[in-house]
Amino acid sequence: xxxxxxxxIRPLIEGASEVVLGDRQLRVDDVxxxxxxxxxxxxxxxxxxxxxxxxTIPPVISFLxxxxxxxxxxxxxxxxLRLTARSGVRPRAYLISARCDNxxxxxxxxxxxxxxxxxxxxxxxxxxxxxxxxxxxxxxxxLQVSLVDxxxxxxxxxxxxxxxxxxxxxxxxxSKPRIVQVDSEYEFRRADRGRPELxxxxxxxxxxxxxxxxxxxxxxxxxxxxxxxxxxxICNPDIPASExxxxxxxx
Amino acid sequence: MEFGLxxxxxxxxxxxxxxxxxxxxxxxxxxxxxxxxxxxxxxxxEHHFLExxxxxxxxxxxxxxxxxxxxxxxxxxxxxxCVPQYQSPIRVAERAAVLDIISGGRLELGTGRxxxxxxxxxxxxxxxxxxxxxxxxxxxxxxxWMEERFAWNGRMFSMPERAILPKPxxxxxxxxxxxVTSPGTEVDAADRGLGCLGLSPGSxxxxxxxxxxxxxxxxxxxxxxxxxxxxxxxxxxxSCCEDGDLGRRNGLKVASMFSYMASQLLSxxxxxxxxxxxxxxLLPALRRESGSPGDAAKSFKGVTMGTPDDVxxxxxxxxxxxxxxxxxxxxxxxxxxxxxxxxxxRLFAEEVMPRFKQGAARPIAPGVARPVAAGxx
Numbered sequence: 001x002x003x004x005x006x007x008x009i010r011p012l013i014e015g016a017s018e019v020v021l022g023d024r025q026l027r028v029d030d031v032x033x034x035x036x037x038x039x040x041x042x043x044x045x046x047x048x049x050x051x052x053x054x055x056t057i058p059p060v061i062s063f064l065x066x067x068x069x070x071x072x073x074x075x076x077x078x079x080x081l082r083l084t085a086r087s088g089v090r091p092r093a094y095l096i097s098a099r100c101d102n103x104x105x106x107x108x109x110x111x112x113x114x115x116x117x118x119x120x121x122x123x124x125x126x127x128x129x130x131x132x133x134x135x136x137x138x139x140x141x142x143l144q145v146s147l148v149d150x151x152x153x154x155x156x157x158x159x160x161x162x163x164x165x166x167x168x169x170x171x172x173x174x175s176k177p178r179i180v181q182v183d184s185e186y187e188f189r190r191a192d193r194g195r196p197e198l199x200x201x202x203x204x205x206x207x208x209x210x211x212x213x214x215x216x217x218x219x220x221x222x223x224x225x226x227x228x229x230x231x232x233x234i235c236n237p238d239i240p241a242s243e244x245x246x247x248x249x250x251x
Numbered sequence: 252m253e254f255g256l257x258x259x260x261x262x263x264x265x266x267x268x269x270x271x272x273x274x275x276x277x278x279x280x281x282x283x284x285x286x287x288x289x290x291x292x293x294x295x296x297e298h299h300f301l302e303x304x305x306x307x308x309x310x311x312x313x314x315x316x317x318x319x320x321x322x323x324x325x326x327x328x329x330x331x332x333c334v335p336q337y338q339s340p341i342r343v344a345e346r347a348a349v350l351d352i353i354s355g356g357r358l359e360l361g362t363g364r365x366x367x368x369x370x371x372x373x374x375x376x377x378x379x380x381x382x383x384x385x386x387x388x389x390x391x392x393x394x395x396w397m398e399e400r401f402a403w404n405g406r407m408f409s410m411p412e413r414a415i416l417p418k419p420x421x422x423x424x425x426x427x428x429x430x431v432t433s434p435g436t437e438v439d440a441a442d443r444g445l446g447c448l449g450l451s452p453g454s455x456x457x458x459x460x461x462x463x464x465x466x467x468x469x470x471x472x473x474x475x476x477x478x479x480x481x482x483x484x485x486x487x488x489x490s491c492c493e494d495g496d497l498g499r500r501n502g503l504k505v506a507s508m509f510s511y512m513a514s515q516l517l518s519x520x521x522x523x524x525x526x527x528x529x530x531x532x533l534l535p536a537l538r539r540e541s542g543s544p545g546d547a548a549k550s551f552k553g554v555t556m557g558t559p560d561d562v563x564x565x566x567x568x569x570x571x572x573x574x575x576x577x578x579x580x581x582x583x584x585x586x587x588x589x590x591x592x593x594x595x596x597r598l599f600a601e602e603v604m605p606r607f608k609q610g611a612a613r614p615i616a617p618g619v620a621r622p623v624a625a626g627x628x
Contacts, residue, residue, distance in 0.1 A: 001263055001264060001303075001508075001584070002508075002511040002512055002515055003515060037522050039372075054511070054514075054515055055515070056515055056516070056517050057301070057302055057304075057369060057515050057516050057517065058368075058369060058517065060368075060517060060522060084517060084521075084522075086514050086515055088511070088514075089510045089511060089513075089514035090514070091514075091521055153524045153525070153526065154526065156526075156529075157524040157525055157526050158524045159520070159521055159522075159524075161521075191524065193524040193525075215372065217368070217372070217522050217523070218522055218523050218524055220524040
């Protein structure tokens with residue numbers, strides 16, 4: 001039978017963001033995006049994602065890093081650790097946690113889209129032969145990852161599945177644990193791919209010590225305009241998405 | 252119209268020492284019945300490492316058992332992976348010839364290149380190369396079958412002159428096909444004179460466009476083999492029952508389970524920034540049919556489920572689109588009882604199949620001869 005998530009979400013709910021649904025979106029022009037994927041080897045794949053979601057075969061983590069020189073919140077960098085998953089039959093990425101170097105943006109991402117985000121120092125540097133990213137927290141490095149030997153591809157070749165963010169959603173005065181589906185649109189200006197190189201990764205610092213990278217999958221670097229769209233769907237984390245998905249916006 | 256069974260050999264958890272044997276036994280029983288009932292083909296996939304979804308990593312061995320237990324149904328690779336890290340084209344030609352001999356000339360060779368990350372990475376294959384290697388495989392295999400001794404100096408592989416043995420019974424060689432899931436592969440099929448083995452259920456309009464394009468291009472093809480196979484087969488889910496509601500319910504169980512299991516596999520397209528895999532194989536069509544992020548596949552127009560009349564209506568619609576036949580996914584993950592599967596096949600053969608087995612064969616391209624042994628009606 002299809003593998004179904006069995007992650008105990010109770011310990012995660014306490015630190016989850018409070019989301020108040022509303023009609024809002026965030027457009028950011030000229031964003032650099034690094035995405036690096038690694039397979040992880042774990043004994044119990046089901047225990048990586050909430051019961052609403054299905055794990056993939058095999059499970060793959062993605063380091064998804066945005067950097068923008070301008071936005072409504074000012075310049076920012078955002079680094080996410082995500083895990084491939086499925087909502088029913090659809091490809092999704094379950095957010096483990098994120099780091100952001102812009103406090104105002106981090107607040108907005110948390111309250112509007114349920115990002116589990118903490119402050120961090122993020123460096124994303126592009127060279128002709130490689131793209132380097134490092135993330136530091138409390139003075140220590142928690143991620144150092146690179147794309148090596150970039151070669152051009154098209155934006156169509158790069159995929160960023162919608163995020164699934166475990167949060168607390170307030171509606172009609174009550175707050176309930178929900179998974180918020182975060183859809184983003186990308187208009188690509190250019191894209192490269194290359195060889196992934198992971199120098200340092202502290203999975204415990206990111207929220208799940210079981211996510212130990214095992215096999216390099218791919219790396220891409222893109223420049224695009226990006227819009228994080230209004231929330232359209234939320235789902236009950238405790239039951240399969242096929243039963244517990246609710247449409248909250250017609251957009 | 253021609254009809255076939257499409258075997259994934261999926262094995263649901265929990266696995267016991269007997270699980271895989273039982274699935275294989277059930278499949279062989281279905282094939283024996285299909286042979287008696289007049290089905291035209293049984294196709295077996297080649298998949299590796301795809302837990303539960305498919306435990307069919309040795310399709311030629313499974314098809315050999317099918318051949319040994321039947322007398323007329325054609326046995327098809329649907330499809331063999333033409334990826335050198337999986338196997339050499341020499342081994343494909345040799346083993347296919349053996350299967351053709353022991354089946355008495357009933358082999359169909361479907362070709363493909365894999366579309367999932369677990370398989371490609373499991374064999375350390377380069378996804379950027381699979382289209383190219385497939386192309387070289389399909390060019391050399393018919394030569395290996397037809398030439399007494401064969402030598403090759405190619406891009407993917409080279410070999411000194413050797414006799415590749417045995418030779419298939421069917422002359423000049425067994426029919427060849429290619430799996431069509433990615434957009435544009437129907438063009439590849441047409442240009443090489445290969446049959447189109449549709450593995451992805453799609454809409455009528457999408458399919459009609461593809462079939463028309465294929466028919467047009469194959470008229471001026473440069474065949475890789477000694478003849479053109481211009482057949483186009485599609486795939487569908489079969490559940491035929493006098494009680495239409497039960498037929499649809501059981502059919503949807505199979506279709507939903509298939510969608511769920513297929514969707515859990517990571518496609519090459521999803522994780523690799525490569526234009527070599529422009530689509531996610533089977534999955535986009537299935538995903539398009541689901542209504543919301545959480546839905547499994549729903550019943551959709553043209554699905555071969557329900558009463559015999561329902562099934563016949565759906566087949567007629569696909570026939571009008573231009574397909575020559577349909578291969579059925581009639582069971583998946585053992586979600587419906589074996590007895591139901593067999594009864595559904597019997598009812599289909601009694602009530603539906605005869606409505607599509609009359610009339611002359613569609614004319615074929617001028618100057619092109621189909622082989623006598625190809626099982627053309």
